[in-house]
Amino acid sequence: MANGASTSKVTLMDVDVDGAGPTQPQPTHIEPSSIWRRPVGYVYSQQMLAHFKQEGHEEQPHRISRIYDALLKAGCIDSMTRIDIRPALKEEVTLVHSEDHWNKIIAFQFLTDQQIADSANFYEHLSLYVCQGTTLAARLSCGGVIEACLAVAQGRVAKSFAIVRPPGHHAEPEEHSGFCFLNNVAVAARVVQQATNIKKIMILDWDIHHGNGTHRAFIDDPSVLYISLHRFDGGIFYPGGPLGGMASCGEGAGLGFSVNVPWPESGMTDADYLHAFQRIVMPIAMEFAPELVIISAGFDAADGDNLGECHVSPAGYSHMTHMLASLAGGKLVVALEGGYNLDSISASAEAVARVILGGAPDALGPMVATEAGTETVYLVAQEQSKYWKSVDPKACLPKEEVEDLAHTIPDLLKAHRQYYLYTEHDMMSIPLLTPELEKAFSSQIMCTSDVFEQDTLVVLVHEFGNLRTELMNLATCDLNIEKSYLIDFSKQIMNWVRSMNYSLIDINLYPKANAPANAPMHKRYHYKARDDLERNVLCYVWDNFIQLSGASRVVLIGHGPGCKTLVDVMDMRTASVKRLVKAVVQVVGTTPSLTVPGADDEELISWYDEHGYAVLSSAHPDMHPNLLKKKKFRRFGRCDPFDEPQSYRVIMTAFPEIRAFIRQKLDDDLARPGPSNTA
Structure with a gap:
């Protein structure tokens, strides 16, 4: 290694006994190189x-x-x-x-x-x-x-x-x-x-x-x-x-x-x-x-x-x-x-x-x-x-090599819910006559068979429950299937509704993909104008089933992201909402932000203040003390916080209060003098 030996000018003498070395680095020597570029x-x-x-x-x-x-x-x-x-x-x-x-x-x-x-x-x-x-x-x-x-x-x-x-x-x-x-x-x-x-x-x-x-x-x-x-x-x-x-x-x-x-x-x-x-x-x-x-x-x-x-x-x-x-x-x-x-x-x-x-x-x-x-x-x-x-x-996003063999989790959950509602509550699918709505929401809008017979109708608007999973491996995120499960917050609501002999419409607003079936799986749930789709299907159900059902008392319950769509339709169908709806419950949990109808309609604001009830986690940003002091928060109707960190636990804890609120509003309506269901 003669060539290697000549590459260093440092010897063992460069290190003194105590190891401190010289106080400053020795000058660095750079050999000449091309003038056209640095070496x-x-x-x-x-x-x-x-x-x-x-x-x-x-x-x-x-x-x-x-x-x-x-x-x-x-x-x-x-x-x-x-x-x-x-x-x-x-x-x-x-x-x-x-x-x-x-x-x-x-x-x-x-x-x-x-x-x-x-x-x-x-x-x-x-x-x-x-x-x-x-x-x-x-x-x-x-x-x-x-x-x-x-x-x-x-x-x-x-x-x-x-x-x-x-x-x-x-x-x-x-x-x-x-x-x-x-x-x-x-x-x-x-x-x-x-x-x-x-x-x-x-x-x-x-x-x-x-x-x-x-x-x-x-x-x-x-x-x-x-x-x-x-x-x-x-x-x-x-x-x-x-x-x-x-x-x-x-x-x-x-x-x-x-x-x-x-x-x-x-x-x-x-x-x-x-x-x-x-x-x-x-x-x-x-x-x-x-x-x-x-x-x-x-x-x-x-x-x-x-x-x-x-x-x-x-x-x-x-x-x-x-x-x-x-x-x-x-x-x-x-x-x-x-x-x-x-x-x-x-x-x-x-x-x-x-x-x-x-x-x-x-x-x-x-x-x-x-x-x-x-x-x-x-x-x-x-x-x-x-x-x-x-x-x-x-x-x-990785390319899926098993796309042709796979079912998405949303599709599996929708199929499960349809089966559950049919077998447990004898509910049937509401037909959607427009091709766009049928493609996006088929089998996701269900009603009980007595929807045209009962005087009280409950409309539940939601997406999914909470999917609880346990990981087998944190590095690969593999699921432990045997220890993963779906928490369906709506079970207790539906059981109570049926025990009271109310009719029920269940609306799952999570749309099916509008991409071609042969599109990559990760693209199938990127929706175009998703908000418009959700508003359109809810308006369709309102116009063709809720108003025509014969029910004189309607209760609207929104959960999670479904709350915003529910509020949008209340703004779009104000007159009939004020005539038919006796109680509005928004179960917001921890997200999203709380929204209320009637941005410029003082009568609708006053109506919602009387008929609206919002349930939130105490950790929700809208429950900050500074926001509670603002005038806009007074428009939210009754608004109760619950000390629960997760949305599904909020509704479980708050359900007795939700049930009591709905019963009170229905009883108040029966106690009013004059023709029922007038604005």
Whole structure:
């Protein structure tokens, strides 16, 4: 390795006994390059080989020497400019790590052989090994990434490649683990923020393992965007735990600035990674607009790596690098992390180096992301769309390969309800004469057989009940079918209505899809003018059944989203509503916002104030004390809050009050003198 030896001007004498090092970094030397463009730099030193284990280990010294040799053989080293390496300084490391942690790293160089042997089991528990050369190697690895980043940030080179070890992204502020001692990338990012005008930094971590140390270092910091693509396997793949899950998005001011793409299994491919880049990584990166991009470039997702067990090719890495190079005006640093198959990491690093030198990424053939990959990207998009406007979950919806064999949950619930109403209450479907309404609501408008015989008619307007599910696996969202069930809030209402010998019309306003049957399943429930459809069907039922039923006393009960449509129809059929309706109950629960009829009709406002009753959760936004004081709230009629957090529990708790309210209004109507049912 004669060529490698000449790449570093640092010797063991560069580290003084107490480990503090010089107070300032040594001057960085940049060799001349073409006047037409800034050079591309690299960092490497054979002295990082001093960290080793006698009996061999995955994180072996030849990881970096093989990469260097591969780049040298390919001509990349000759086309790049050497950036002098140096040990990281205490004042730099403690921008991320504690002083105690720094002292632990410094102490390794003073260990005896017996102390190393005695502590082997302890460090094995942390997925580490140590030796006297660990201190220098760890400080050089961290200092090398610092210099690579400063050279780019200060404009001395366009891009840089830090060929360093040991890796760093598992090193947390207080602890070293997972082959990592100092968090090279995190420390370098902090140094750049302090030493230059660059403040917004993006760290893209494509190592197969989640970079828990980097994530934790910036978990509450909005100035650093951390994105990690890694194997998660439900939280059991190293380093394990919930921090690498898709819902772990940062804390406090940093909420939304931590992005995890947690693969649920091994076997992920170029197509999966590039799909995630196109749908998640690049949209978020462009919205964030970093001033510097640092890649935590572990190559253990590469095809052939036994720890990662995935199949990313050198071409795949080159395409990801090419996309990231388009950000931050091209300011890009590649810092080596993991990767333990020497052939894989050498070929992958060479592909990346060719791209940062200005070459085009290697060609890729036709490919399709796996089912696990597309599903993961879709779920991540749903989570990240809370924080990033550019992330569109609809664009990430996976293609269903079983669409022709599948029934949607809404369709199954509608079929169940139709069967239940028929068998339990002898209810029948109301025919809908217009093709549009028949297509959208067939078998969803049901009435009892005595609808034209009873004097009192109850009209129940709703969507679905509450589907309660238990997940077998949080990572894949698989349902435990045996422990999932439908809570039908309307059962007690219908049982009471029938016990009182009232007739009943049940209106399920959740329309069927108007897309073609062969359309992708995820498009079948995107409705056009859904509000108009719901108003039209309710007006149709009002005009052709409710008014013609012969009932002189009508009770309207709306639930959830059905309340708004009910109010709209009351505005559209004001005269007949005031004549026939004796009670209006809105069971709003926790959503949506409470609406009332009569925006400009004082008579209708006064009528509703007498006949209306709203039931809400005490947690509903409309129950805020400041809103209760406003004049508009006086139009809501009687309005009662209930201390229940869920809509179905609100109606269960409030049902005695609902029943008493309806009975009172019907009794009041009977007690009025003169002809019944007059306005």
